[in-house]
Amino acid sequence: MTALPKAELHCHIEGAAPPALVRRLAGRYGVDTAGILDDRGGYAWHDFASFLDTYGRVSALFRSGTDFRDLAHAYFTSIAAEGAIYGEIFIAPDIAEAGGVPAADYIAGLDDGMDAAEAETGIVTRMILTGVRHLGPARVRALAETAVAHPRITGFGIAGDETMHHPRDFADAFRVAREAGLGLTAHAGELAGPESVRAALDHLGVTRIGHGVRAIEDPALVERLAAEGIVLELCPSSNVALGLYPDISRHPFRRLMEAGVRVTVNSDDPPYFHTSLGHEYELLGRDQGLGDAALLQATRTAIEAAFVDDKTRETLLERVDAAATGA
Numbered sequence: 001m002t003a004l005p006k007a008e009l010h011c012h013i014e015g016a017a018p019p020a021l022v023r024r025l026a027g028r029y030g031v032d033t034a035g036i037l038d039d040r041g042g043y044a045w046h047d048f049a050s051f052l053d054t055y056g057r058v059s060a061l062f063r064s065g066t067d068f069r070d071l072a073h074a075y076f077t078s079i080a081a082e083g084a085i086y087g088e089i090f091i092a093p094d095i096a097e098a099g100g101v102p103a104a105d106y107i108a109g110l111d112d113g114m115d116a117a118e119a120e121t122g123i124v125t126r127m128i129l130t131g132v133r134h135l136g137p138a139r140v141r142a143l144a145e146t147a148v149a150h151p152r153i154t155g156f157g158i159a160g161d162e163t164m165h166h167p168r169d170f171a172d173a174f175r176v177a178r179e180a181g182l183g184l185t186a187h188a189g190e191l192a193g194p195e196s197v198r199a200a201l202d203h204l205g206v207t208r209i210g211h212g213v214r215a216i217e218d219p220a221l222v223e224r225l226a227a228e229g230i231v232l233e234l235c236p237s238s239n240v241a242l243g244l245y246p247d248i249s250r251h252p253f254r255r256l257m258e259a260g261v262r263v264t265v266n267s268d269d270p271p272y273f274h275t276s277l278g279h280e281y282e283l284l285g286r287d288q289g290l291g292d293a294a295l296l297q298a299t300r301t302a303i304e305a306a307f308v309d310d311k312t313r314e315t316l317l318e319r320v321d322a323a324a325t326g327a
């Protein structure tokens with residue numbers, strides 16, 4: 001499975017923090033990890049609200065650009081070791097600022113870590129500037145306006161608590177980001193139902209949806225996704241951990257794929273859900289009976305939908321095709 005080329009479009013960089021790194025930072029900054037780490041060394045949370053709370057406390061342990069450099073380096077080298085040739089991370093300056101790190105230091109630190117990981121492994125990496133929905137439309141709009149001309153920031157998105165605000169409240173922010181030339185994606189259809197996916201498509205002009213799984217509850221919407229070629233960033237273990245489905249075998253990945261929807265494989269916040277990108281590919285093979293051809297197609301779809309320039313996309317697709325033909 002390591003040999004199968006993989007790509008990740010949906011991973012929150014703070015959500016990818018290895019617990020060992022977090023323990024080290026807590027020691028360095030004299031912070032008690034009670035309530036952050038559980039007694040088995042994983043993250044302590046039990047529902048979406050407590051997940052967001054732990055996520056915020058973990059993020060606040062990153063206090064310098066160097067801390068974020070180490071985080072990006074750890075994440076990208078780990079997925080490269082699992083066979084990833086491409087990865088995008090969601091970055092949220094609002095979250096980094098809560099830990100006292102200015103946006104410029106945050107982005108520069110991550111960029112350094114990504115440079116190092118690219119040089120060491122050959123993986124190609126990009127960042128998606130991400131608004132935090134529960135902080136409200138004004139903050140998200142302000143973020144879009146700062147959309148820094150940085151060569152590694154190629155997308156704009158929104159995450160956070162889907163029950164807060166309507167997608168139309170963020171239409172302005174997405175318009176500004178589109179005019180800045182960024183690719184667009186929005187979290188929808190995770191905790192909220194199919195109507196949230198429809199609303200994201202109608203109001204935000206996205207080409208990709210983060211999750212979107214709950215579209216499966218509305219056959220007409222599934223048809224629309226397939227007809228419009230909308231790409232879903234599916235995160236099976238995340239959905240199981242947050243209680244959407246009882247186990248991987250009942251996740252709609254395969255049903256969406258067979259309905260002609262363009263699907264990709266992602267890990268979301270991997271250590272929170274005891275997973276990794278490679279593990280998600282493995283689980284889909286094992287528990288949904290997907291063969292290498294279907295999994296390779298998911299990688300190809302991710303590269304087709306990646307927020308990269310045409311030349312980079314072409315080179316990455318050549319790498320996928322070389323694996324497909326055993327070259």
Ligand code: ADE
Nearest residue numbers: 012015159160187268269
């Ligand atoms: N931020 C980090 N992980 C998230 C998720 N799974 N849904 C919404 N916002 C998030």
Ligand code: ZN
Nearest residue numbers: 012159210268
């Ligand atoms: Zn997510």
